Amino acid sequence: MIDCLFRRRGVDGEFSLFDSTDGTRSNWDPQIQHGSPPLALLTRAIEELAAGTGLRVGRLSLDILGAIPVAPVRVNARVDRPGARISMMVAEMAVDRPDGGRRTVARVTAWLLATSDTHDAAVDRYPPMVEGTGAGAAHAWEGAPGYLETVSWRRQQTAPGAAAEAWISPLVPLVDSEPTTALQRLAMVVDSANGIGAALDPQQFVFMNTDTVVHLHRLPDGEDFGLRARGSIGPDGIGVTTAEIFDRAGFIGTCAQTLFVQRRA
Template sequence: MAESDGYQVFESTPGTASNWDAAIQHGSPPLALLTRAIEELYLDRPELRVGRLVLDILGAIPVAPVKVRAWVERPGARITMAVAEMRAVHGADRALARVSAWLLTTSDTADAVTDRHPPLVEGTAMDNPHGWMGAPGYLETVSWRKQRTAPGEPAVVWMSPLVPLVDSEPLTDLQRLAMVVDSANGVGAALDPDEFVFMNTDTAVHLHRAPRGTDFALRARGSIGPDGIGVTTADVFDRQGFIGTSAQTLLVQRR
């Protein structure tokens, strides 16, 4: 990591590579790195918590040096928005990914807690966790434990990061979640990846509770329309229970 013109500069490792194309990054590492940049803006305001993260992928993110900056888009005492963007160090100088986050002031609502889903308990993982077995890159940096579900039910996968995000720097729980949540598209895959490409353009995560721990479950399902556009939605869990939802827009193309 280095500093340059107000940006932090990072070298991308092979572990960021997408399962679709080894020359471009999977969405989870950029989401996690931009989340880290947003968290750094608010180290002196522990009363704020991220309630929503939205990653927009604005171009192919190379497995190459990238630079990141973050700023406060909408300041406020109780509600504030922060934005972080990523650009390539070499090549065209334009944003390749952007994350916007709503941060809200916390208060005691323990007596009003409601969860619409009960906690998930991890069981024995299936032998074949996903359709990209053997693909190098990002998928080698996470533990992916697919659960057995009944026919017609959404797929469930427990996931944990196996590597740090930046050097040996400790991870926050939100960064750990960001390192896996973009994988909901793969978890809820409704199509055979040998026959179709279904790449997400975004990932929107809403969190009614702060994530905790190192293990997260995604219960996801993809819906494919008749005109090459799809959506994957997911319920997100940690070991304590349901923490939020995610949604992704998909470009669907026949190989």
């Protein structure tokens, strides 16, 4: 039974050490990780580094730098651009090589900004997304083991030609039984926008994202997140998935993903 995505192993110098559980396994290949668990774990490192600064995350940008194995990982975080009002923080995930070296497999770059009271000026582009009747199969990977076992995925009925919509929620903690913040819970599911907005049949094409960039004008709240997503495929094997992100209170931001598209043999 999968009861978390990562297990804490301790510290080695500047690195926090974690074991990756079966809950991180990708629906594309069970030997590599889905993008959401690394994004969430690196977001956790950013939040820990930012604690007490008075800054909050406005953007998270995950770059997947190579196949991320389901294996022990090392995580560290640093401030790349210090500032009292605007700061850039970076968290990286690395794995040990058989030869004793290390390979960096993922990086999250975050812009953090000082907060102020703008309640009287707050405005959303979209009305809240309301969960309705589910629409048959949740996704095209129904029954795939690993990460998809750790989330509740409720696809919504939408009009023909409209962007796809789904409500998705993590079912397990991020690290052991440790508390998981709402931002970390969002990071645990938002990489799934590519699957929700899929424009291609995964039996005929591979369309893996190389990144996930999230912009948040409001911090998320709760455990349930709605994604309204649409994939666009170019004529030369490159695509993009874009999505609007909601929590139960309304619209909170957007995400975009670059896709590597390849026809299956």
